[in-house]
Amino acid sequence: MSARPSARHPPQVSVERAGIQTTVQDGGRFGYQHLGVVPAGAMDMESMLLANALVGNTPDNATLEMALQGPTLRFGCETLIALAGASFRICAAHGQTVTMLASNRPILLSAGTQVAFEHAPDGARAYLAVAGGFDVPSILGSRCTYIPAGFGGHAGRALKKGDCLALLPQASSLARTRFGSLREKNSGIVSHGSGVTTVRWSVRPGSLPEDEVTLVRFISGRHRALFTAQALQAFESSTYRISPDSNRMGYRMVGPRLERANTRDVLSEPTNLGTVQVPADGSPIVLMADHQTTGGYAKIAEIVSADIARLAQLRPGQQVRFTPCSLAQALALARAARAALTTKTQALAWQYQA
Amino acid sequence: MGSQPAIRVRSVVPLGDTAVLVEFSDRLDPVVNAGIQRLADAIRRRRLPWIRDVVPAIASLAVHIDIGLTDEADTVEVVRDLVEVCLADTTVPHRAPRPPIVVPVCYDDSFGMDLPEIAGLTGLSADEVVRRHLGSDFRVLMVGFVPGHPYLGGLDPTLAVPRRSAPRLRMPAGTVAIANAQCVVYPYEIPGGWSVVGRTPLRLFDAARARPSLFEPADAVRFERIERAQFAQIAKNEGTQ
Numbered sequence: 108m109s110a111r112p113s114a115r116h117p118p119q120v121s122v123e124r125a126g127i128q129t130t131v132q133d134g135g136r137f138g139y140q141h142l143g144v145v146p147a148g149a150m151d152m153e154s155m156l157l158a159n160a161l162v163g164n165t166p167d168n169a170t171l172e173m174a175l176q177g178p179t180l181r182f183g184c185e186t187l188i189a190l191a192g193a194s195f196r197i198c199a200a201h202g203q204t205v206t207m208l209a210s211n212r213p214i215l216l217s218a219g220t221q222v223a224f225e226h227a228p229d230g231a232r233a234y235l236a237v238a239g240g241f242d243v244p245s246i247l248g249s250r251c252t253y254i255p256a257g258f259g260g261h262a263g264r265a266l267k268k269g270d271c272l273a274l275l276p277q278a279s280s281l282a283r284t285r286f287g288s289l290r291e292k293n294s295g296i297v298s299h300g301s302g303v304t305t306v307r308w309s310v311r312p313g314s315l316p317e318d319e320v321t322l323v324r325f326i327s328g329r330h331r332a333l334f335t336a337q338a339l340q341a342f343e344s345s346t347y348r349i350s351p352d353s354n355r356m357g358y359r360m361v362g363p364r365l366e367r368a369n370t371r372d373v374l375s376e377p378t379n380l381g382t383v384q385v386p387a388d389g390s391p392i393v394l395m396a397d398h399q400t401t402g403g404y405a406k407i408a409e410i411v412s413a414d415i416a417r418l419a420q421l422r423p424g425q426q427v428r429f430t431p432c433s434l435a436q437a438l439a440l441a442r443a444a445r446a447a448l449t450t451k452t453q454a455l456a457w458q459y460q461a
Numbered sequence: 462m463g464s465q466p467a468i469r470v471r472s473v474v475p476l477g478d479t480a481v482l483v484e485f486s487d488r489l490d491p492v493v494n495a496g497i498q499r500l501a502d503a504i505r506r507r508r509l510p511w512i513r514d515v516v517p518a519i520a521s522l523a524v525h526i527d528i529g530l531t532d533e534a535d536t537v538e539v540v541r542d543l544v545e546v547c548l549a550d551t552t553v554p555h556r557a558p559r560p561p562i563v564v565p566v567c568y569d570d571s572f573g574m575d576l577p578e579i580a581g582l583t584g585l586s587a588d589e590v591v592r593r594h595l596g597s598d599f600r601v602l603m604v605g606f607v608p609g610h611p612y613l614g615g616l617d618p619t620l621a622v623p624r625r626s627a628p629r630l631r632m633p634a635g636t637v638a639i640a641n642a643q644c645v646v647y648p649y650e651i652p653g654g655w656s657v658v659g660r661t662p663l664r665l666f667d668a669a670r671a672r673p674s675l676f677e678p679a680d681a682v683r684f685e686r687i688e689r690a691q692f693a694q695i696a697k698n699e700g701t702q
Contacts, residue, residue, distance in 0.1 A: 139673075144608045
């Protein structure tokens with residue numbers, strides 16, 4: 108096989124089935140919030156960063172985010188891939204041979220392999236990284252898709268059947284070089300005989316739900332004093348369910364309604380990822396990756412950044428409880444989460460060192 | 462900030478552990494907003510690596526922080542100090558005012574669907590409502606909600622009508638609407654609870670343009686009346702229809 112891209116093995120991924128919502132995502136688009144452009148990016152940053160590290164990428168490479176029901180993709184050329192996050196059933200077909208594959212590990216696919224990402228028994232989202240990243244244009248400093256305004260990623264929208272995503276021209280030589288490094292460092296390379304090769308280890312993200320009720324920590328919201336004592340009590344002591352009409356913009360919570368003691372209008376002002384706002388109907392909404400940059404609803408709480416990835420992995424119907432913490436605790440949690448992830452990504456980077 | 466009217470910090474609160482909100486007032490005051498815009502410039506000018514975004518708003522300002530690039534234990538205190546230093550900084554040059562952004566608007570019945578109702582509420586004729594909207598000197602107080610969505614201050618006070626009790630679920634892109642002392646223009650098809658006076662054929666946000674957002678905070682804005690034929694022509698050029 109030639110090291111250069113050929114017409115027979117084009118460096119691209121074609122979409123044979125789109126999945127529920129499959130979008131190109133990266134670390135997000137910063138520097139434009141004053142123009143109403145939200146950072147967006149991966150809902151579960153930890154899994155996205157881990158997926159990139161699993162194939163030897165840099166943290167800023169573009170990945171595919173899949174939700175609940177994944178896509179079926181055909182890889183035009185030899186490609187090194189990894190799926191991190193929710194453990195989707197991965198079914199690789201090459202010719203007559205079908206292989207079931209596991210998440211959270213590097214997998215070398217031969218040209219022409221079809222991979223179906225089905226459903227996940229745990230978690231809501233996973234990130235598919237390919238060696239070199241998906242080669243979509245960088246817009247305002249990021250390759251991530253921002254669906255509400257229709258730009259970024261692939262054509263500013265979720266993938267559709269028939270779409271073709273470009274890989275780097277050198278994607279297959281990168282795949283071979285990087286997998287060569289894995290072969291040197293690991294004795295247990297598994298060849299499935301169908302042109303699918305992988306390793307015997309995996310590195311899991313820390314964001315997958317482990318309990319029936321997920322505990323999510325928050326700092327007091329700045330409009331806390333506008334709510335009744337009962338509402339503040341209910342928010343901290345009740346179990347909420349993720350509503351089915353939750354999406355990348357926000358998670359609506361089903362549970363006790365939160366009444367205001369003072370119903371004065373709040374002047375529209377900046378919001379943040381994790382802001383919990385309460386509209387007039389009393390049902391809290393947690394602002395997620397594609398949220399509005401400003402809003403005029405009262406803020407009862409702010410979810411700590413270290414818990415956003417775990418929240419992003421919850422499916423509609425799953426349960427959460429909100430528990431208070433201080434700003435100092437939230438910062439300590441964020442730095443601890445960052446350090447734990449760095450330990451994982453550094454170990455993976457060593458696997459790819461020449 | 463030299464000869465600029467002073468603005469005073471009312472409160473500094475965390476928006477979680479990755480942003481801090483500085484509040485200057487609990488109401489719309491154009492003088493306070495102008496001070497916030499200058500403060501945003503002064504903060505950006507320092508090019509601090511740990512600041513990801515500075516978002517000036519109607520009466521507040523948010524600083525978004527990359528907490529991986531600062532080891533400060535208290536983000537609120539850091540931002541409070543930064544704001545005090547920037548407010549006291551007399552070396553910040555005045556930004557040369559940009560010429561007003563002139564926005565063509567068609568006030569025809571089919572676009573300005575709430576003009577009769579606004580006329581009823583204000584006791585003015587529909588024509589007079591349009592005349593006073595055209596005569597208002599607007600300024601961008603904040604761009605937010607979705608990309609390129611301006612909140613404009615400076616509406617003729619006689620046109621202050623409350624928000625509609627029932628928001629409409631889908632308003633077309635380009636819709637120009639008013640409520641209380643403000644005016645908005647919708648860059649995309651979004652829900653809206655404001656009273657509609659007309660529609661512009663301009664594309665408000667285009668990520669591929671050198672200036673993606675037609676409106677930026679602190680810009681002066683003026684509306685200009687156009688008829689249906691001009692609307693259609695401009696919409697064709699802008700690719701908005």
